Amino acid sequence: MSTSNLPGGALLRHSAIWIAAIVVIIVMPYVFTSSSSISMMSQMGVFIVFALSYNMLLGEAGMLSFGHAVYFGLGGFLTLHAIRAVNDGAWSFPLELMPLVGGLGGLFFGVVFGTVSTRRAGVTFAMITLGIGAMVEASANMFTNFFGGESGISGNRVTDVTLLPFSYGPQVEVYYLIGAWTVVSALLMFLLTKTPLGRMANAVRDNPERAQFVGYNTTMARFIQFALSGLFAGIAGGLFAILFEIMTAPNVGLIQSGSVLLMTFIGGLGAFFGPIIGAVLVTYMHIALSGFSEGWILYFGLMFVLMVMYVPNGIAGVIVSHGPPLRAGLMHRFAVPYALAFVPALLTLAGLVAMIEMGYHLSLSYDPSRPIELFGMEITATSVVSWVVAVAAFGVGVMALRWAATRISLRWGEVNQAMDAQRAKQ
Template sequence: MASRNAMLRRVGLVLGLVILAVMPWLLGSYQLRLFTEAVIFSLFAVSYNMLLGYAGLLSFGHAMFFGWGAFSFAVALNHIPGIPLVGALALAVASATVMGLVVGVLLLRVKGTPFALLTLAFNALVFAIGIKWQSVTGGDDGLGVVAPPLHLGLGQINVSSGANLYYFTLLIVGAAIAFAWYFTRTAMGQSVLLIRENEERMRFLGYNTHVSRLILFVLSGALAGLAGAFYAILNAFVSLDAVSIDMTTKVLLMTFIGGTGQFLGPVAGAFFFTYVQNFLSDLTDNWPLIMGALFIAMVLWVPGGLAGLAAKLSRGRSDDDQDGTLAGME
């Protein structure tokens, strides 16, 4: 049974990669852009789940890293002449990493409600900086983003839109999600889970729980900053919406709807939220009300989210198969 499940997972992985590779031929331009947006939000949701699902830290200000990465990328392109695309992306990730380190050192001294409220306060501070520092951020007007071509030695590729943007996003964002998954499987990632369950025992065993949690916090901020930079490329524009409380609410909904119990739960939640929001916004201007009601229903009746529901259905099917096998043996 175990070997069969492993084989099914490999087949599913290969099939999924093939489908992702041919997606530009299956979707129109608008649908491909929507799919690319869902991929970007998947990384944002995964980064948030590293805080909530693995460290047990509820943040109301995760958009500060997303928006900081987006604005850092836009500022680099607008104020540093000749900077290459990869250089601007690296600068955005580096600035989000430094911000995560500074904020983490200050905030991780507390947990629970004080931590959640302080993240909200820091998010408001970053939002205020975006408004007041108009000469750099553009204030309420935001910043336009013209992504330079990607130089590959013998030639260059325009990654501003279409299939090129999709493949570039899929490659970099997919690698970042894969790295996040690998990190959660390392000793450091597992130690954060154990710290969440019993911090005093981990301290007794010699772990520096503050440093472990800080490393996870910084990595989460860096991944969110990378997602923000790609969000800027996708929209060719960065506004204060990227660092608003509404953006934090979005990622919180994605994570809860997808489920925090499994790594890919937030990815499913990001795709679900992106497509359902797009569908509902075409029907009515009151789509946030419907999304809020859906979120409440998920919390009350499907607390494990989409990933938990899929796992429950899979276990039920396995139990049925086992019962059928036992009945046949009798």
């Protein structure tokens, strides 16, 4: 794999981005020094690799999979078994390279299951992956010697066999190990998009009939992409096993597969950095919201629905769409309409959160009349006034947001006309 097909300026720009990413990874533990922050950043690294591996299927090759956690989970289980074998003295293998065990496991199962699933495309492919995911998750309770049953399997990542003089007991050492693997894996997946295989996967995604007509074997292209995606998902699973030192049946299950779909879609499929944004955001929200609200899964569901309805290209798509106006020097024209949309958006969000939290409090609290603290205020869920204010805030916010969206749409039309005029002058 090479970057020889990149222009000199693009190559320099991409190199600067990767160097900046490495610097950020190195510096972050000095900025966020708490153990919880370092643990969160380690999880972000794991799920960045996982989301990028899923993007190889959905974003690059157009294959919607509902069972991608199979390769993540099986890679993690194999990694933990390998660590246990090293601790038992059965073989010798450095911890720094243990994610390769998970990667090779993911590649193996990607080849096995990909042979069957990639013979079909579209909805049929998605249903096959759903069936494979359900089958493997059910098998976790049957093959207890490998999966450990309901309690899973655990291991101790602190071994005497390492390449570097680290024990990997402290969280920060594990963070840097995960950071290194994240950069290497992400770089390899990026370079893969520049190869003939990556271009072929894009062709199969965009127009499989035409790709087959000009001589490409679309089934083989999907199969290779699927297997390589399993490789990187297995690496992510290996990193997860090293980080948490335990793997359980849900790690190969449908919820984990849905989680990576959520990350990839919210981040955006249109740009390579989209799944990275999605992995970071969803991981942060998962940890933050689970400690804030018992309805955190509902928030994720609502966010996913809204993204599908109104931002189908994800966060990355929004960022990329502003590139042309920025280069044309027209971004300042969005200042007023975006500012007008900001306050209604906050009002809508506040009303929605208040209704959800009051609803959960009424359903789950032993004493529903006990006030809850929200937005720095005490709110009584049993009070009619609280519900009226929350519903009014939500309703007014939605109406104002629709008005602001109309202004933004009109401004986009004006900016597009201005860009067309600039191009006509050139």
